[in-house]
Amino acid sequence: FSHRRQWSRLPCPPGPRGLPIIGHFLTFPKNFVWLTFTEWGQKYGDIMSVKILGQVIVILNSPKAAKDLLEKRGNIYSDRHLMPFYQMMGWEWFHPTTPYGDYWREGRKLLDRNLRASAVAQYRPMQLAKTHDLLYRLLSDPGSFHHHIELYQARLLMSLVYGYDVKSYNDHLLVVARKMAELGSAVLPGTVLVNEIPLLKHIPAWIPGLSYKPAAQAGFDAGQDVLRYPMEYVKDGFKNGTARSSLALENLQLIEKMQGPQKENAEAILTGVLGSMYTAGSDSTALTIIAFFRILVLYPEVQKRAQKEIDIVTGGLRLPDYTDRPRLPYIDALCREVMRWSMATPVGVPHATTQDDVYEGYLIPKGAIVIANAWGMLHDPTAYPEPFSFKPDRFLDADGSFRDDPLLTSAFGFGRRVCPARHFVDSSLFISVSCILCVFHVGPPKDELGHDIPVAFKDSGTNSSRPLGFRCTIVPRDDRAKELIVTANMAVA
Numbered sequence: 451f452s453h454r455r456q457w458s459r460l461p462c463p464p465g466p467r468g469l470p471i472i473g474h475f476l477t478f479p480k481n482f483v484w485l486t487f488t489e490w491g492q493k494y495g496d497i498m499s500v501k502i503l504g505q506v507i508v509i510l511n512s513p514k515a516a517k518d519l520l521e522k523r524g525n526i527y528s529d530r531h532l533m534p535f536y537q538m539m540g541w542e543w544f545h546p547t548t549p550y551g552d553y554w555r556e557g558r559k560l561l562d563r564n565l566r567a568s569a570v571a572q573y574r575p576m577q578l579a580k581t582h583d584l585l586y587r588l589l590s591d592p593g594s595f596h597h598h599i600e601l602y603q604a605r606l607l608m609s610l611v612y613g614y615d616v617k618s619y620n621d622h623l624l625v626v627a628r629k630m631a632e633l634g635s636a637v638l639p640g641t642v643l644v645n646e647i648p649l650l651k652h653i654p655a656w657i658p659g660l661s662y663k664p665a666a667q668a669g670f671d672a673g674q675d676v677l678r679y680p681m682e683y684v685k686d687g688f689k690n691g692t693a694r695s696s697l698a699l700e701n702l703q704l705i706e707k708m709q710g711p712q713k714e715n716a717e718a719i720l721t722g723v724l725g726s727m728y729t730a731g732s733d734s735t736a737l738t739i740i741a742f743f744r745i746l747v748l749y750p751e752v753q754k755r756a757q758k759e760i761d762i763v764t765g766g767l768r769l770p771d772y773t774d775r776p777r778l779p780y781i782d783a784l785c786r787e788v789m790r791w792s793m794a795t796p797v798g799v800p801h802a803t804t805q806d807d808v809y810e811g812y813l814i815p816k817g818a819i820v821i822a823n824a825w826g827m828l829h830d831p832t833a834y835p836e837p838f839s840f841k842p843d844r845f846l847d848a849d850g851s852f853r854d855d856p857l858l859t860s861a862f863g864f865g866r867r868v869c870p871a872r873h874f875v876d877s878s879l880f881i882s883v884s885c886i887l888c889v890f891h892v893g894p895p896k897d898e899l900g901h902d903i904p905v906a907f908k909d910s911g912t913n914s915s916r917p918l919g920f921r922c923t924i925v926p927r928d929d930r931a932k933e934l935i936v937t938a939n940m941a942v943a
């Protein structure tokens with residue numbers, strides 16, 4: 451108690467001066483928040499804070515501060531801020547935003563059990579088959595590469611989670627997942643006004659442009675579809691013995707042995723967690739692979755060097771697979787640099803505190819929102835010289851062997867809430883990048899005369915940083931490459 455009295459006299463971490471009552475309500479950045487956070491960090495330091503309508507928002511700008519608080523004091527810093535918009539959408543089941551409590555804990559156990567490094571190895575044959583399917587789609591219709599990549603990611607996850615084979619980009623589940631990704635990106639303060647002013651949730655639906663109810667209803671419907679349809683598919687398959695192997699099936703079989711409320715509870719957690727996997731996972735990895743295409747257009751010398759390494763290993767006679775990985779250090783380094791250079795979620799998902807805390811003489815009050823500016827950490831020129839240049843060599847030793855960088859996991863968040871799928875992402879990225887490089891040349895788009903058209907790359911600037919549609923040419927490297935794609939696809943079909 452006496453501690454708390456002393457603490458209450460301590461200042462919050464420093465930050466720009468805000469207006470009375472509303473604080474930084476008007477000045478908190480709406481887009482490219484990581485750029486503003488990095489700029490603020492240079493002025494106010496590794497730990498700083500702002501306020502919006504009395505809500506304290508702490509921003510961590512260094513790996514040390516993020517580790518000290520989000521990891522070492524994970525018991526205090528693993529909660530999520532309550533967001534009225536999410537409540538309106540009925541997304542209490544959505545694991546990335548659930549409070550730090552029993553529901554989260556049970557779900558997290560399930561996620562960790564199924565996505566830990568040793569478990570992920572068994573998904574490789576499925577990842578390889580889906581990658582071969584991606585190659586064939588890129589060969590058949592290169593202009594729609596954005597769609598193929600989104601579909602690829604959905605196919606991976608739906609297969610892993612439900613044993614369901616998504617056939618097309620217009621599959622209903624993909625449409626609702628896109629809707630959820632769009633509505634779900636509102637995790638940062640200042641993006642949806644009703645999160646700051648909860649009273650706004652009472653504005654009736656008939657007041658156009660002001661009510662959040664229609665958007666919340668769309669979010670609710672999308673969420674229900676994500677939860678209901680795929681589970682019904684698995685349960686039907688389970689009953690009539692046609693279900694393919696999947697995380698849903700495996701866990702339903704375990705739950706089947708339970709009784710009463712324990713069974714009901716376990717099934718509700720399972721349904722929520724599996725739906726969260728699909729929705730949390732489809733967008734972020736697809737964005738990373740799309741960014742990889744952008745890199746190939748911008749850095750032809752990287753493409754050449756990577757292809758040379760693959761050709762030496764495969765002799766140009768086959769597609770690479772996971773067993774080649776130890777002999778592809780440049781590809782590994784390239785994948786790491788993709789994660790650093792183009793981050794799918796530059797400031798992750800905000801954490802929140804469950805009790806008052808003191809760090810470096812500053813008070814971090816209970817209920818504070820805590821955002822780790824991972825983008826700033828991975829673009830710090832002292833740790834990553836020339837941070838805006840794409841340089842896989844950063845992750846290679848002088849003898850050319852791959853050197854991992856523990857700081858890079860910041861791209862997946864911190865502490866107890868770190869992305870549980872990071873090993874799965876690592877293995878998807880490795881296989882898609884190496885197979886694409888093996889058979890395709892990717893370059894800038896061409897005009898009718900075959901001249902390069904300069905490409906202007908733009909980002910949406912939202913936290914799931916989205917490269918806005920750009921074009922590129924994707925052509926097989928030679929006839930042999932074409933044959934490899936067709937043969938691999940025949941094996942998948």
Ligand code: HEM
Nearest residue numbers: 546727730731734735794798799862863864867868869871
């Ligand atoms: C490039 C791909 C991905 C990136 C960059 C990424 C990044 C993140 C980040 C930054 C967080 C928040 C961590 C924190 O709070 O500190 C997170 C959480 C989460 N991610 Fe990922 N993720 C990716 C792919 C995936 C995939 C493929 C899945 C599902 C298979 C997935 C499932 C989840 C879940 C369920 C959470 C919530 C964890 C929790 O709150 O305990 N993610 N991810």
